[in-house]
Amino acid sequence: MGINWFKYSSPQAFYPLAGKMIPWFAGAALGLMGVGLYLGFFVAPTDFQQGEAYRIIFVHVPAAWMSMFLYVLMALWAGLGLGLNARPSFMMTQAIAPTGAMFTFLALLTGAMWGKPTWGAWWVWDARLTSELILLFQYIGLILLRASIDDLRRADRASAVFALVGVVNVPIIYFSVKWWNTLHQGASVSMTASPKMATTMVTAMLVMTLGFWMYSIAVTLARMRCVIVERARQPSWGTPAPVQDGAEVRECSGGV
Amino acid sequence: MQWGSLTEFLAMGGYGLYVWTSFGATALCLVGEVLAVWRRHVAALAQTRAVSSGGD
Numbered sequence: 245m246g247i248n249w250f251k252y253s254s255p256q257a258f259y260p261l262a263g264k265m266i267p268w269f270a271g272a273a274l275g276l277m278g279v280g281l282y283l284g285f286f287v288a289p290t291d292f293q294q295g296e297a298y299r300i301i302f303v304h305v306p307a308a309w310m311s312m313f314l315y316v317l318m319a320l321w322a323g324l325g326l327g328l329n330a331r332p333s334f335m336m337t338q339a340i341a342p343t344g345a346m347f348t349f350l351a352l353l354t355g356a357m358w359g360k361p362t363w364g365a366w367w368v369w370d371a372r373l374t375s376e377l378i379l380l381f382q383y384i385g386l387i388l389l390r391a392s393i394d395d396l397r398r399a400d401r402a403s404a405v406f407a408l409v410g411v412v413n414v415p416i417i418y419f420s421v422k423w424w425n426t427l428h429q430g431a432s433v434s435m436t437a438s439p440k441m442a443t444t445m446v447t448a449m450l451v452m453t454l455g456f457w458m459y460s461i462a463v464t465l466a467r468m469r470c471v472i473v474e475r476a477r478q479p480s481w482g483t484p485a486p487v488q489d490g491a492e493v494r495e496c497s498g499g500v
Numbered sequence: 501m502q503w504g505s506l507t508e509f510l511a512m513g514g515y516g517l518y519v520w521t522s523f524g525a526t527a528l529c530l531v532g533e534v535l536a537v538w539r540r541h542v543a544a545l546a547q548t549r550a551v552s553s554g555g556d
Contacts, residue, residue, distance in 0.1 A: 290502055296513035300522045307526065346529050354522040361518050459530060466537045473544040477551050
């Protein structure tokens with residue numbers, strides 16, 4: 245196959261490619277979330293301890309997983325950007341951050357909604373909750389740091405270093421329920437042990453997680469396209485405005 | 501399925517407020533983010549057009 249994959253790493257080639265991929269990931273996200281909600285509300289049984297309040301985990305756990313996973317992914321792109329001095333990698337870091345921040349916010353909010361009826365408290369300063377709150381501050385700090393530096397290269401490098409240093413918090417969040425005596429319960433699903441929940445509950449949670457995954461890919465690609473257009477008119481970019489509205493539509497009509 | 505009626509479904513065994521706030525907030529955030537990105541894209545394209553036509 246004569247596909248030159250390296251050409252897709254240039255923003256000009258990535259832009260139409262991303263445009264073609266977004267509808268597929270968005271469709272998969274909608275489908276998976278629909279199935280996940282159906283399983284979560286109509287197939288999964290009532291929890292014998294927590295009653296119906298437990299159904300919050302079908303958004304809480306996937307959101308919390310995404311908040312950590314997106315941070316690691318963002319830090320990987322940041323490291324790649326610093327190591328190879330690759331601008332598209334920095335752009336990926338920039339494109340992922342807001343979605344990661346949103347999932348962190350949702351994990352905290354839905355956690356509070358679960359905590360109030362189950363623990364009797366919206367919030368406790370427990371290691372799991374506190375480290376997840378710090379993750380939210382890291383995402384916000386990263387976005388603000390970028391916004392506060394006018395020079396694009398400096399903004400890229402500074403936020404990449406910030407993202408890399410902060411990745412240390414992710415294992416702290418993940419293992420906090422093991423390392424400390426937390427009010428937050430331990431992992432219900434892990435790589436090493438069989439799940440401590442009914443199969444339908446686990447399935448619903450995993451399907452929702454996959455849906456959030458597809459959503460994250462779609463929205464990150466879409467934001468990547470925004471970043472490409474925005475940076476195309478930056479003086480440091482070089483060639484002005486290589487991307488034109490509707491370019492991807494014309495390319496799509498050829499079909500593959 | 502454990503719901504006898506729509507009211508029973510909405511009540512969520514007395515936890516309706518917590519459950520529907522969680523799912524509602526999640527839906528709002530996802531839809532809001534999609535709209536925000538879409539508007540950002542439109543604005544970015546519009547500004548690029550303005551720069552390339554108004555400039556040199």
